[in-house]
Amino acid sequence: MSRTNPNAIRSNRTANFLIYALCGIIAFVTVYPFLYMLSMSISSPDEVVKKTIVLLPKGLSFLSYELIVQNTQMWRAFGNSVLYTAAGTLSNIVMSLLIAYPLAKPKLVARRFFTVFLIVPMYFTGGLIPSFILMHTLGLYNNIWAVIIPSMASIWNIIIARTFIKSLPYSLQESALVDGASEFRILFQIIVPLSKPVMAVIGLYTAVGIWNDWFTALLYLPNSNLHPLQMFIARLLVFNYSSIDPGSRLKLDSAVTQTGVITQMKYSVVMVTTLPILLLYPFLQKYFVKGVMIGSLKE
């Protein structure tokens, strides 16, 4: 038996050590780029120019953040992102619950039709160009609604909400119906208070999706005043279409410091954009995993 064999125990120890070490390396590799970005953004500008930063910050300077915070372009993009995310997420939660509640009823009229109606687009979509022309036809081109309206509902969220509501005891609805409550009242007074976890799942899925989206803006928003933060960053750091104005304060510093700070501002913008995601991360983890589990239970 392996338990009594000293060789087996030793090889087990070695295996354990290797497994722990490998997992540690994997965890390090996943967070390293973020750590590097953070270190670059808060180190002293002179160290950035000397390229001495590999892992941890050297020196400490928040100058690039101070300059970023004063940048009106960045704030406009930030505000746009907040607006698009809030509007899209709130309406998505409401629309999902409104349709999920009837769909979760065991005897809804034409429920087989509605099921097929929702499944078909999951397998077959019109594709990029038909949607693009549709948005033009609807007059949404170069209009903030081009970002908001399409994100107001999604089939995946509808199915997650329906699966969740279906799992609630039906007797709650039944007794309310017997008491003569309207469907509207049952939904808002009984179902909605019980559906907070699924609302969190849907809300976080949608919010992260909208916050991270830059492609919709590329397709429909040629006006850079309407750009969300991700598009602002894509133009600034990926396509180099635009540069960031460091403001007048920097003129007081040495040329080396100036170069360093201008480099650091790129890292700071990235940190500012990622910060909401990092702050929400504990919730994201909890509710996203929950979402995967509910989603994989669908019939």
Add this chain to the structure above:
Amino acid sequence: MEQVVVQTKPKAGRIRSFLRELKRDRQLLVLMLPAVLHVLIFCYIPIYGITIAFRNYRIGDPYFALGAAARWIGVQNFLDFFKSIYFSRLVTNTLLLNVLTLVFTFWVPIAFALLLNEIASKRYKRVVQSFSYLPYFVSAVIIVSITLNILSPDGVINNAIQALGGRSTYFIGKAVYFRPIYILLNVWKTFGWNAIIYLAAIAGVQQDLYSAARVDGANRWQQMSYITLPSIMPTIILLLILNVGTLFASNTELILLIANPNNMDVSDVIGTYVYRMGVVEGRFPYATAVGFFAAVANFILLWTVNYVVRKKTDEGLW
């Protein structure tokens, strides 16, 4: 049961009972209306919009058109695409990129889940797993920005190469590095997230199988390869089928961020070509046809793989 009852009713009776149900559920139908309209407009109308591939459509023409007003031109756009010099390059690039990405992104989450499963300390396991899916929540723009930065001529990788006595390489500017960079980004972004589903499957394996195997003297490796892996095989097969059904699709959003004139020969895929032809150049019917071709090819692949797998293993999507 229910169906049988319905079928034996006369037609008029069926309509009448349908109308009665309609009236009974009128409040529910009102609640459903906004989302139904949304799906109808933003999912179904674009499906109808595929007809543009068969029309001589110009911007400003009506979206819905029937008969001669639609100016039907048949499959001309498809023929143009098949005969175009880009056709073979696009199909090769798309398939090669996706197959290579699948080869690397597919086994990593499985291996990672099996590895995590061997960790006894619950806390260490949780910490590693928490880190592993952080990149999944970070946007493509940010990830590409960081990558461009790290790989730039004065980035951290090139600094390390120079410190070791090597010569600095302009990774982003060379076509040969496009595929490795794209694949690495995908592995890094998705492995932790994709491992969740396997970890859930592993958690569902009956524990007495392991104790029985231990009594028989099976070591850890044997327990993993004879119990854990076979137990999660249905999940693996299901995900493999779903993945094969996307081999003609393109992650246009991500590729557009990494693509540049230097790597165009390998980075130009069907998705980016549709974007360029349609959105940039305004050749809407042609671009719609190219997109539709990819969708049909995906569907055929999905169906075929599902058919083959079901014949061989009895597992499948449908």
